[in-house]
Amino acid sequence: MADQDAFFVRFWGVRGSIACPGPRTMRYGGNTSCLEVRCGDRLLIFDAGTGLHSLGSKLMANGAMQADLFFSHTHFDHICGFPFFAPAFRPDNALRIWAGHLLPERTVREVLIYLMMDPLFPVPIDTMRAKMTFCDFVAGEELSPYEDVTIRTAPLNHPNGATGYRVEYQGKSICYITDTEHVPGHPDENIIGLIRGADIVIYDCTYTDDEYPSHVNWGHSTWQEGARLAEAADVKTFVVFHHDPDHDDDFMDSIATQLAKIRPGSIVAQEGMTLRP
Ligand SMILES: [Zn+2]
Ligand SMILES: [Zn+2]
Numbered sequence: 287m288a289d290q291d292a293f294f295v296r297f298w299g300v301r302g303s304i305a306c307p308g309p310r311t312m313r314y315g316g317n318t319s320c321l322e323v324r325c326g327d328r329l330l331i332f333d334a335g336t337g338l339h340s341l342g343s344k345l346m347a348n349g350a351m352q353a354d355l356f357f358s359h360t361h362f363d364h365i366c367g368f369p370f371f372a373p374a375f376r377p378d379n380a381l382r383i384w385a386g387h388l389l390p391e392r393t394v395r396e397v398l399i400y401l402m403m404d405p406l407f408p409v410p411i412d413t414m415r416a417k418m419t420f421c422d423f424v425a426g427e428e429l430s431p432y433e434d435v436t437i438r439t440a441p442l443n444h445p446n447g448a449t450g451y452r453v454e455y456q457g458k459s460i461c462y463i464t465d466t467e468h469v470p471g472h473p474d475e476n477i478i479g480l481i482r483g484a485d486i487v488i489y490d491c492t493y494t495d496d497e498y499p500s501h502v503n504w505g506h507s508t509w510q511e512g513a514r515l516a517e518a519a520d521v522k523t524f525v526v527f528h529h530d531p532d533h534d535d536d537f538m539d540s541i542a543t544q545l546a547k548i549r550p551g552s553i554v555a556q557e558g559m560t561l562r563p
Contacts, residue, residue, distance in 0.1 A: 290326040299337020300555040302528035310534035315557025318363040325455040329353040338367030350378040357385040359448035379416040386425035387447030395420040425449040440480040442466035444505040458563040464490040485563030491526040
């Protein structure tokens with residue numbers, strides 16, 4: 287029986303764009319985006335990057351489960367773990383799947399059908415026997431997956447759209463803001479509105495401010511911009527996330543060192559880490 291007051295986020299994948307396992311990324315981790323958020327005995331999963339595979343293996347050991355899977359968006363690095371999520375193949379499991387960037391042209395069910403379609407994948411989505419419910423919404427709407435869990439959302443600035451989330455439980459909050467691009471000198475008001483006063487904000491920090499000018503319009507932000515937003519919105523703990531696959535452990539250490547000077551108490555996400563608001 288879970289502790290009803292428990293509220294935490296665990297990182298199963300912290301990397302952006304492509305998985306990059308190996309000796310260079312051993313400490314921070316090589317899997318792409320996947321978070322486990324627990325609100326008492328409720329299980330919320332954010333994104334289905336390659337990190338989802340290991341989370342699925344852990345859940346299989348615990349018997350039947352019910353979970354909500356929220357997509358920031360459906361670029362490949364955020365969905366490629368979905369076909370390898372073992373709990374989705376068990377008939378006694380239930381999964382609600384949410385996305386806020388696809389309507390009105392598409393639905394999340396359609397996108398996942400494509401993902402597992404011949405000749406891209408050996409078995410179709412029908413092979414997954416869990417009870418699946420698909421919940422498309424429009425970023426900006428407030429979601430209430432459970433009566434004691436409120437999720438506020440906002441649209442992000444990303445090619446093909448993306449959704450930022452703020453999970454509120456027992457008076458505390460965890461925000462998940464990826465993938466998104468900033469406009470230098472113009473703080474994103476959608477994001478500031480969503481993260482204001484939050485306990486934990488996990489933010490797309492793919493680049494550094496020095497690297498950003500050669501990646502304009504690629505849809506990503508910098509750790510310095512994340513720190514500026516966290517400061518402007520009075521955020522308690524700012525978390526660097528969606529690491530560039532070319533940034534090895536030593537590079538990530540140097541970001542952590544610089545960040546500690548600018549905003550002490552900030553965290554550079556590592557695979558396997560758990561944070562409590
Ligand atoms: Zn991404
Ligand atoms: Zn993306």
